[in-house]
Amino acid sequence: MRRSRLLVGLLVALLVVGLVSSCGPGTSKPGPGGPGDSSPSQATTLPPAASPPQPEPAPPGTPAPTTAPSGQLEVHVIDVGQADAILLKTPGWYALIDGGNVADGPAVVGYLKGQGVKSLDLLVNTHPHEDHVGGLPAVLKAFPVKRVIFSGYVHTTRIYEEFLELLTRAKETSVEGPKGQVVTLPAGGELRILGPLRKDYEDLNDGSVVARLTFGQVSFLFMGDAEARAEEDLVASGAELRATILKVGHHGSDSGTTEAFLKKVQPKAAVISVGKGNDYGHPAPETLERLRAAGADVYRTDEQGTIVITTDGKGFKVNNSPWAITPPANAPPAVPTAPATSPAPAPQAPTALRVEASVSNPTPAQYSTVTVYVVVTDQAGKPIEGATVTTTAHYKSSDTAHSGVTGADGKVAIDYRISRATKGFTVRVNVVAEKSGVVGRGETAFTPR
Numbered sequence: 001m002r003r004s005r006l007l008v009g010l011l012v013a014l015l016v017v018g019l020v021s022s023c024g025p026g027t028s029k030p031g032p033g034g035p036g037d038s039s040p041s042q043a044t045t046l047p048p049a050a051s052p053p054q055p056e057p058a059p060p061g062t063p064a065p066t067t068a069p070s071g072q073l074e075v076h077v078i079d080v081g082q083a084d085a086i087l088l089k090t091p092g093w094y095a096l097i098d099g100g101n102v103a104d105g106p107a108v109v110g111y112l113k114g115q116g117v118k119s120l121d122l123l124v125n126t127h128p129h130e131d132h133v134g135g136l137p138a139v140l141k142a143f144p145v146k147r148v149i150f151s152g153y154v155h156t157t158r159i160y161e162e163f164l165e166l167l168t169r170a171k172e173t174s175v176e177g178p179k180g181q182v183v184t185l186p187a188g189g190e191l192r193i194l195g196p197l198r199k200d201y202e203d204l205n206d207g208s209v210v211a212r213l214t215f216g217q218v219s220f221l222f223m224g225d226a227e228a229r230a231e232e233d234l235v236a237s238g239a240e241l242r243a244t245i246l247k248v249g250h251h252g253s254d255s256g257t258t259e260a261f262l263k264k265v266q267p268k269a270a271v272i273s274v275g276k277g278n279d280y281g282h283p284a285p286e287t288l289e290r291l292r293a294a295g296a297d298v299y300r301t302d303e304q305g306t307i308v309i310t311t312d313g314k315g316f317k318v319n320n321s322p323w324a325i326t327p328p329a330n331a332p333p334a335v336p337t338a339p340a341t342s343p344a345p346a347p348q349a350p351t352a353l354r355v356e357a358s359v360s361n362p363t364p365a366q367y368s369t370v371t372v373y374v375v376v377t378d379q380a381g382k383p384i385e386g387a388t389v390t391t392t393a394h395y396k397s398s399d400t401a402h403s404g405v406t407g408a409d410g411k412v413a414i415d416y417r418i419s420r421a422t423k424g425f426t427v428r429v430n431v432v433a434e435k436s437g438v439v440g441r442g443e444t445a446f447t448p449r
């Protein structure tokens with residue numbers, strides 16, 4: 001423990017230095033890369049000037065940002081399984097919030113390099129848990145970092161100590177605690193640190209750095225793993241929490257994202273960073289339901305891979321369609337609330353679904369569009385209308401999911417705009433159809449040439 005105390009001492013010294021130094025805009029160039037294998041397919045435009053943006057009550061003593069943003073902001077919620085790693089990117093400026101698990105380090109570094117990152121203007125570690133700090137030593141070794149903001153919470157795990165030790169050695173890096181920090185983006189807009197509001201949360205999750213990013217009329221709220229207690233304090237603080245896009249706290253666990261909190265945030269979209277088949281049952285069905293009730297479109301990395309949100313400060317688009325929330329297969333049948341005057345014929349519920357899937361072109365060129373055709377029928381071959389169909393394409397580096405609903409002929413066509421998918425690598429497409437709790441599966445494939 002002596003080593004830890006020494007590190008903490010060094011950190012405190014660094015904090016003092018960090019708080020008086022400031023850093024200018026970055027010099028790194030934006031990368032040419034698009035958001036991976038699939039191209040943006042969803043565009044959402046926020047209501048423009050017709051509904052004037054409401055003035056946001058700024059905390060006392062903090063002037064509101066006045067500069068209108070220029071260019072585009074991209075937020076990449078990188079698919080690192082049951083962990084967090086989020087890249088923020090505007091022309092000439094890069095920031096990273098968390099770095100995934102230790103094993104994700106090389107992949108996160110590779111992803112950043114693919115996005116043109118040569119140095120980071122800002123690195124945020126929300127809290128010391130491995131699934132947030134684990135990949136950061138690899139990041140610190142790969143890129144110069146101008147400014148680091150961390151929770152101020154200390155944790156004596158080997159990986160966190162390595163992170164702190166690398167920070168104490170990085171003489172060019174300004175290391176800062178969370179309180180009152182505001183980061184101005186050179187393209188306009190700002191990242192304001194709202195939490196943690198206490199230094200003595202029992203649970204490290206609640207001690208997560210909470211950041212709100214504003215870019216024109218579009219805003220993001222990054223929750224780390226903060227849960228209900230931290231949410232309660234944030235609401236009580238009176239800070240502006242409204243956000244167009246919410247990065248849901250703690251991988252969508254049921255212990256946070258409360259109704260009272262969502263009432264303040266009013267998200268239009270919610271992104272959950274979560275691992276497929278994780279041991280915690282994340283995201284919780286209750287949390288998904290609360291997000292649905294709040295009117296937020298849900299995006300999740302376990303089902304859809306890396307989620308990329310692009311905004312010009314007026315509207316935003318996402319590289320995936322919203323994840324379709326379907327009732328669990330074992331949901332009890334709906335009970336009629338009023339007696340019917342005449343007994344309606346019981347709808348013929350299918351007992352099995354047959355799924356046939358094919359593609360418009362088995363060997364599409366790069367940067368072209370492939371259409372996945374799906375036909376859903378029942379056990380007797382009768383077309384099923386209104387089945388929710390989700391297609392997941394397994395590219396070499398990531399998975400991309402889209403969804404649609406079958407028409408009266410039982411058919412739905414789902415477009416995949418492939419960009420620089422690896423030539424000669426066969427992309428398997430898994431198809432899942434669901435109607436009234438009955439699920440059917442199919443598969444097809446294409447090989448970019």
Ligand SMILES: [Zn+2]
Pocket residue numbers: 083084129131132225250251
């Ligand atoms: Zn976590």
